[in-house]
Amino acid sequence: HFDAEEVQIIEQPKSQPVRAGASVTLRCKATGYPSPVYQWLKDGMELPDGNDEELTLDHVKLEDRGKYNCIVSNRLNAEKSNTVELQVLPSPGELQ
Numbered sequence: 001h002f003d004a005e006e007v008q009i010i011e012q013p014k015s016q017p018v019r020a021g022a023s024v025t026l027r028c029k030a031t032g033y034p035s036p037v038y039q040w041l042k043d044g045m046e047l048p049d050g051n052d053e054e055l056t057l058d059h060v061k062l063e064d065r066g067k068y069n070c071i072v073s074n075r076l077n078a079e080k081s082n083t084v085e086l087q088v089l090p091s092p093g094e095l096q
Contacts, residue, residue, distance in 0.1 A: 004033055005032050005033040005077070006032060006074075006077045007032035007078060008031050008032060008079065009072055010029050012081055013026040013055075013070060015070070015084035015086065017089055018060050018087070018089065019060070019092075021059055022055060022060055025057075025082065026056075027055075028081045030079065030083045034074045037052075037074065038072055039070065039071045039072065040052070040069070056071065057086075065087055067085050069081050069084070086095065
């Protein structure tokens, strides 16, 4: 029998530039009991499929750039991760 344990973020997302067309994974890891629930946000808006400790963007587009962070919660508390800025670089074929 576990006592309930507050959510604590143990790995913060890190910012990294990514080329358009590549994929990128942001990771936010937390401990807690009951198991933490993850919600990723982009520029303050909840991402419908951002419900996991990893947020993977496949085939990144220029409009994916922005500020991302994760809110991790269980019934005891909620923690907000660092906000990371995703920079999207044009793919080499677009450099005219």
